[in-house]
């Protein structure tokens with residue numbers, strides 16, 4: 068499709084007249100003007116002015132194999148010609164979702180063998196919430212329906228996703244969340260660790276907040292704990308190493324299911340197919356989306372552990388839940404090809420052995436010494452840079468995130484796309500980045 072008959076100004080005017088954007092202050096957008104991205108190749112996106120912008124966010128944490136992959140376009144075209152759509156309801160299916168489910172079961176932790184499809188991470192978290200509560204009802208414990216989550220967590224933007232998430236601003240506009248979801252402190256050492264407290268002790272304390280919430284609600288009432296292995300949209304908050312083993316222990320102790328939200332961390336970003344494997348966890352549900360298709364098609368897959376799946380199959384009867392596009396054949400065909408490319412190019416191993424460590428080192432050696440940087444951290448190819456006014460005391464700038472927005476806009480004018488969460492700068496590069504691209508990113512940050 069070509070947009071060359073339209074000037075940037077025309078597109079901006081039409082955009083302002085008709086298009087409501089996600090997570091956007093529209094007055095502000097109209098003043099600033101929309102940046103229109105028209106095409107992309109490899110690690111770069113291009114706008115109407117033909118600026119070549121290094122995409123440090125892989126779109127929105129999703130374009131893991133980079134842009135311009137002909138094989139994905141071809142497989143989508145072939146599938147559309149052969150069978151653009153048929154559903155997976157009423158004792159039917161199509162080949163692509165069947166074969167993708169088998170592939171995902173092979174890649175997932177060994178207790179996870181079933182897949183329920185949606186079109187977005189939010190939808191899949193809705194499925195996860197319903198499935199977990201349904202599981203306990205089928206087990207004769209319908210009162211075991213409280214979910215423990217964390218403040219600042221992001222689990223999507225539907226009513227269920229927002230309710231599971233811990234974003235105050237989102238809850239503020241919800242007009243009533245899904246009941247029985249409790250939020251505890253996030254494992255965010257940079258701001259919440261106390262004077263003299265070790266990382267280890269902080270991780271144990273943050274996990275203890277989950278145990279306290281279970282005890283406050285009564286373990287017989289708590290269905291599950293949900294968490295992102297690394298909190299992504301909340302600011303790449305990486306828990307201390309002590310955190311997840313403690314969470315695992317606590318969940319087992321009180322027979323609380325473990326729900327991992329791997330919408331960002333899934334499909335290689337952490338140097339394993341799933342962060343669950345890197346952390347040695349065997350979750351009951353794993354929510355995945357985004358990089359499942361590298362963003363080339365909207366698709367999500369809730370990976371369901373044997374414990375829940377067996378009960379659902381054996382005792383469940385009909386599960387009254389699903390979406391028209393659950394198991395969409397085109398999206399599933401694209402996902403299969405995407406996974407084939409990740410395997411063929413060894414991208415997961417590359418993150419684990421080469422680019423992940425190189426990225427960590429580049430952030431520490433090149434970015435951390437800067438006078439306005441209070442901390443850098445990374446986990447595979449997810450990174451964060453904390454912007455502070457005073458490096459010694461870690462005092463933030465006044466303006467509640469204005470510094471982060473200024474850094475982000477300065478980076479874009481240096482042709483680097485990164486994201487600001489308050490004054491935390493976020494990076495989530497495509498897995499195809501090389502040492503050279505990582506160096507280029509650091510140079511542009513420092514300009």
Ligand code: PLP
Nearest residue numbers: 187188189221222223328330331
């Ligand atoms: N969960 C996590 C951890 C996410 O980061 C996101 C999106 O960024 C979602 C869920 C929601 O996914 P979607 O935007 O596809 O609905």
